[in-house]
Amino acid sequence: MPSSDYDSACLPDLLPLYYRRLFPFYQYYRWLTYGGVQKNYFQNREFCFTLKDDIYVRYQSFSTLNELEKEMQKMNPYKIDIGAVYSHRPNQHNTVKSGSFQALEKELVFDIDMTDYDDVRSCCSAADICTKCWTLMTIAIRILDRALREDFGFQHLLWVYSGRRGVHCWVCDEAARKLSAAARSAVAEYLSLIKGGEDTVKKVVLTDPIHPFIRESLAVVEHFFPQYALQDQDILARKESVDKVLALVPDDVKKELQQDFQNEKKSDVRWKLIKDQARKKQSTAKKGQHFDKEIMLQYCYPRLDVNVSKGVSHLLKSPFSVHPKTGRVSVPIDLRELDSFDPFAVPTISLICEELDRPKTGEEEEKVEDATEKEDERDASEKRRIRGHNCEDIFADHLITKEPVWQSM
Amino acid sequence: MLFSGRRKKFGTSIQTELYVQPLQFYGQPPLENISLSEFETFAVDRLKLLKTVENLGVSYVKQSEQYSKKLDSELKTLNFPYRSEVDDRKLPGGPSESEKRRKDHISHFILRLAYCQTEDLRRWFIQQEVDLFRYRFNGLLSKQKLEFLHKNNLQYDAISLKEKKELKEKLVSSTYAISGITVEDQDFYKVPFQDALDLVRTRKVYLKEGYAYIPHQDIVTIVLNDFRTRLSKALALTARSLPAVHSDERLQPLLNHLSHAYLGQDYSIQKNVGKISLEQIDSLSGKSFPLCMRQLHQALRENHHLRHGGRMQYGLFLKGIGLSLEQALQFWRSEFIRGKVDGDKFDKAYAYSIRHMFGKEGKRTDYTPYSCMKVILSNPPSQGDYHGCPFRHSDPELLKQKLQVFKVSPSGIVQIMELVKGMHYQLACQKYFELTHNVEDTPFSLSHPNQYFSESQKLLGGGGGGKELKREVDASQRSQENSSSRGFSAAQEAADSEHEAEMTKDLNAFFEDV
Ligand code: SF4
Numbered sequence: 001m002p003s004s005d006y007d008s009a010c011l012p013d014l015l016p017l018y019y020r021r022l023f024p025f026y027q028y029y030r031w032l033t034y035g036g037v038q039k040n041y042f043q044n045r046e047f048c049f050t051l052k053d054d055i056y057v058r059y060q061s062f063s064t065l066n067e068l069e070k071e072m073q074k075m076n077p078y079k080i081d082i083g084a085v086y087s088h089r090p091n092q093h094n095t096v097k098s099g100s101f102q103a104l105e106k107e108l109v110f111d112i113d114m115t116d117y118d119d120v121r122s123c124c125s126a127a128d129i130c131t132k133c134w135t136l137m138t139i140a141i142r143i144l145d146r147a148l149r150e151d152f153g154f155q156h157l158l159w160v161y162s163g164r165r166g167v168h169c170w171v172c173d174e175a176a177r178k179l180s181a182a183a184r185s186a187v188a189e190y191l192s193l194i195k196g197g198e199d200t201v202k203k204v205v206l207t208d209p210i211h212p213f214i215r216e217s218l219a220v221v222e223h224f225f226p227q228y229a230l231q232d233q234d235i236l237a238r239k240e241s242v243d244k245v246l247a248l249v250p251d252d253v254k255k256e257l258q259q260d261f262q263n264e265k266k267s268d269v270r271w272k273l274i275k276d277q278a279r280k281k282q283s284t285a286k287k288g289q290h291f292d293k294e295i296m297l298q299y300c301y302p303r304l305d306v307n308v309s310k311g312v313s314h315l316l317k318s319p320f321s322v323h324p325k326t327g328r329v330s331v332p333i334d335l336r337e338l339d340s341f342d343p344f345a346v347p348t349i350s351l352i353c354e355e356l357d358r359p360k361t362g363e364e365e366e367k368v369e370d371a372t373e374k375e376d377e378r379d380a381s382e383k384r385r386i387r388g389h390n391c392e393d394i395f396a397d398h399l400i401t402k403e404p405v406w407q408s409m
Numbered sequence: 410m411l412f413s414g415r416r417k418k419f420g421t422s423i424q425t426e427l428y429v430q431p432l433q434f435y436g437q438p439p440l441e442n443i444s445l446s447e448f449e450t451f452a453v454d455r456l457k458l459l460k461t462v463e464n465l466g467v468s469y470v471k472q473s474e475q476y477s478k479k480l481d482s483e484l485k486t487l488n489f490p491y492r493s494e495v496d497d498r499k500l501p502g503g504p505s506e507s508e509k510r511r512k513d514h515i516s517h518f519i520l521r522l523a524y525c526q527t528e529d530l531r532r533w534f535i536q537q538e539v540d541l542f543r544y545r546f547n548g549l550l551s552k553q554k555l556e557f558l559h560k561n562n563l564q565y566d567a568i569s570l571k572e573k574k575e576l577k578e579k580l581v582s583s584t585y586a587i588s589g590i591t592v593e594d595q596d597f598y599k600v601p602f603q604d605a606l607d608l609v610r611t612r613k614v615y616l617k618e619g620y621a622y623i624p625h626q627d628i629v630t631i632v633l634n635d636f637r638t639r640l641s642k643a644l645a646l647t648a649r650s651l652p653a654v655h656s657d658e659r660l661q662p663l664l665n666h667l668s669h670a671y672l673g674q675d676y677s678i679q680k681n682v683g684k685i686s687l688e689q690i691d692s693l694s695g696k697s698f699p700l701c702m703r704q705l706h707q708a709l710r711e712n713h714h715l716r717h718g719g720r721m722q723y724g725l726f727l728k729g730i731g732l733s734l735e736q737a738l739q740f741w742r743s744e745f746i747r748g749k750v751d752g753d754k755f756d757k758a759y760a761y762s763i764r765h766m767f768g769k770e771g772k773r774t775d776y777t778p779y780s781c782m783k784v785i786l787s788n789p790p791s792q793g794d795y796h797g798c799p800f801r802h803s804d805p806e807l808l809k810q811k812l813q814v815f816k817v818s819p820s821g822i823v824q825i826m827e828l829v830k831g832m833h834y835q836l837a838c839q840k841y842f843e844l845t846h847n848v849e850d851t852p853f854s855l856s857h858p859n860q861y862f863s864e865s866q867k868l869l870g871g872g873g874g875g876k877e878l879k880r881e882v883d884a885s886q887r888s889q890e891n892s893s894s895r896g897f898s899a900a901q902e903a904a905d906s907e908h909e910a911e912m913t914k915d916l917n918a919f920f921e922d923v
């Protein structure tokens with residue numbers, strides 16, 4: 001896999017090159033100025049740089065594109081975070097009267113991190129991800145993207161790979177940027193179905209009537225569940241994982257199912273047994289019995305870090321920042337090609353820097369006989385495609401041309 | 410009662426106008442002068458009322474029968490307006506309805522002064538006032554509700570029958586207690602979702618393209634939202650006029666005491682610093698920590714790590730029982746470095762936040778240990794978290810198992826689980842205290858994990874800190890026994906000693922910019 005070419009010890013050597021020749025400053029600046037409609041929108045924005053040895057430099061701000069570029073090329077941050085738009089220039093926050101320096105606006109953001117799914121994935125844990133569990137991110141994006149657009153009426157959504165084990169969403173609509181902290185947390189809670197910590201076994205409880213938002217989300221989960229949960233994760237195969245699933249159904253049903261499972265080993269048939277039980281219960285019980293749906297949601301529904309979304313001044317890793325551990329660039333994700341998005345194909349900083357140095361290859365040169373080199377070439381062009389397409393076009397498509405205020409310019 | 414003549418000329422008519430309605434938005438500050446002693450009684454009574462609102466909100470389902478009964482009786486004893494249909498009839502000897510409304514009005518504005526000072530105070534005050542308002546608005550007759558909306562210029566757009574028919578199924582499944590049949594007779598209002606956050610948050614409303622479709626029966630939500638927004642703006646403005654209040658040496662102590670009263674005892678003042686050694690913590694955690702802290706301690710020992718929510722809740726508790734900053738640093742460091750964090754990383758990434766808790770970094774506020782209310786209501790634990798209140802946030806099954814492990818008798822477990830089921834989490838915790846300390850009927854009512862600890866230490870003969878710790882605990886116990894009135898009585902003293910004479914306070918002066 002391409003990440004093996006990255007060695008974090010090289011980061012200090014690669015970053016200057018990255019910021020000098022690759023970072024898309026212009027698009028980045030255009031995004032954060034939002035057409036220049038509001039005065040000082042870019043100038044009052046906080047940036048936070050993380051330097052070598054985890055030194056955080058908060059309250060950075062820049063008055064022009066040029067200044068941003070110069071400063072980044074001077075500091076060569078390991079990581080860049082974006083904060084709020086403040087009432088004053090963040091780099092002068094010490095000089096304004098205390099209390100009057102206030103965070104005014106920020107994109108509404110969401111952070112989904114694979115570590116929060118550790119209780120429901122068996123393929124990896126903690127910071128590790130694989131193509132199997134990546135499906136969880138695909139599901140999360142599908143569900144949230146739909147709800148943010150259709151339920152909340154937002155249109156300018158930027159989805160970004162975090163560079164390691166998750167995704168971020170930046171909702172850039174003007175209305176979203178102006179939301180109060182209370183409104184942000186209400187949106188985040190509306191979107192949260194998984195409740196409870198280490199001490200909660202059953203994390204999803206549905207009650208009648210089932211809200212249209214949950215129905216829509218269930219439709220997404222149902223689409224992925226058979227392949228992802230029943231096959232890839234095989235949640236109904238091993239004893240422990242079966243027990244975990246059965247802990248989510250009522251006791252009487254559990255006993256019956258345990259018996260049935262003794263004669264039936266196939267995951268999909270076992271799942272059908274669970275669904276049949278749920279249907280049976282539903283026709284008899286008067287109160288809602290939705291344990292089949294609850295299981296699906298508990299295993300697949302997105303887990304949001306509500307605290308990140310709540311605060312106006314909360315920092316979030318910037319798009320195009322490099323992840324210092326993996327070396328991968330935080331690239332925007334094109335939703336039209338979401339199902340084929342592969343985090344392991346996202347270029348690392350070493351790879352794209354290396355590409356820069358390589359002499360330009362013409363079309364015909366792709367026919368080099370050497371098999372390994374051919375492999376390399378394919379890889380490289382693949383990466384260029386991802387970089388070229390995602391980074392620049394997406395910024396252009398989603399944030400610039402479609403924002404109505406910019407169309408009128 | 411003393412009215413000053415200064416504003417009388419236009420005061421009276423506005424006053425009577427103000428008290429025509431049983432409920433108001435508190436848009437107008439009182440225009441009269443009142444005596445300092447009335448000032449004080451009003452303030453203390455309203456504070457009692459708001460504390461009742463807070464307590465009831467935790468113990469009962471809001472708007473349930475018991476909640477209403479208890480709140481009604483409190484409104485009645487404290488002479489606040491409590492039944493909307495009563496017009497200006499007067500019980501023999503008691504205040505008239507309009508006198509009650511006047512008290513409601515003035516006392517609200519006095520507490521604004523006391524509670525505008527910090528973010529925390531504002532949040533608490535707004536929350537209780539909003540709950541109180543909700544209760545009173547719901548108690549209005551529907552005619553009065555319409556009058557209220559009308560008077561306050563609150564007009565909302567109802568959707569057309571056609572749109573209603575189109576969305577029928579969605580509306581039914583988003584709204585409790587509405588069936589397909591009633592949809593067509595109901596008015597639905599279409600408002601930006603930002604105006605109905607409480608319904609959005611709980612998914613009790615249909616959302617489409619940024620608009621919430623609110624059934625008439627839930628209109629209280631929009632009204633409340635409006636109320637909340639106005640109140641929070643008004644408090645921010647009042648906070649700006651605060652220097653005037655600060656310079657008033659008669660008012661200042663009184664307001665300060667009022668604002669301190671809301672938490673009951675706050676355990677931020679460290680009395681027992683250094684009385685506890687780090688070696689004692691393990692054994693203390695088994696004997697005298699409430700379940701929430703015991704759980705955090707255990708998780709920390711097992712994982713050598715706690716996430717932010719857990720570090721705050723546990724760290725502040727430890728500070729409250731007497732760990733010094735140095736001890737706290739040593740304690741957390743020694744545990745964290747046994748896990749994935751090395752010493753260097755600890756000093757860089759975590760030491761700061763511990764110093765922060767002790768007010769040694771950042772804004773230098775000295776953070777207060779969390780009360781049960783705060784643990785139970787705010788920031789619920791999510792994946793990977795161990796903070797929160799086990800009575801509230803653990804699955805009943807797991808809680809049961811845990812209680813078994815901690816050797817609570819089966820009958821005790823049944824009693825505790827009953828209380829949990831009724832959502833009486835603090836009472837459940839108190840029951841646990843009784844069972845594990847072999848006492849019946851504890852003389853205190855539990856509201857704080859640190860209180861749990863000091864009560865336990867007191868019973869166990871101050872095993873942790875010897876005599877002195879015990880004495881301190883006694884002292885805090887005494888103040889606790891005055892129930893929540895520590896602040897009130899202090900306020901009383903402040904007022905009594907300095908102002909026996911009828912001094913007058915021109916309230917309006919503080920709201921002039923508002
Ligand atoms: S009731 Fe209070 S002291 Fe008891 S466990 Fe819950 S939060 Fe802790």
Ligand SMILES: [Zn+2]
Nearest residue numbers: 123124130133
């Ligand atoms: Zn995996």
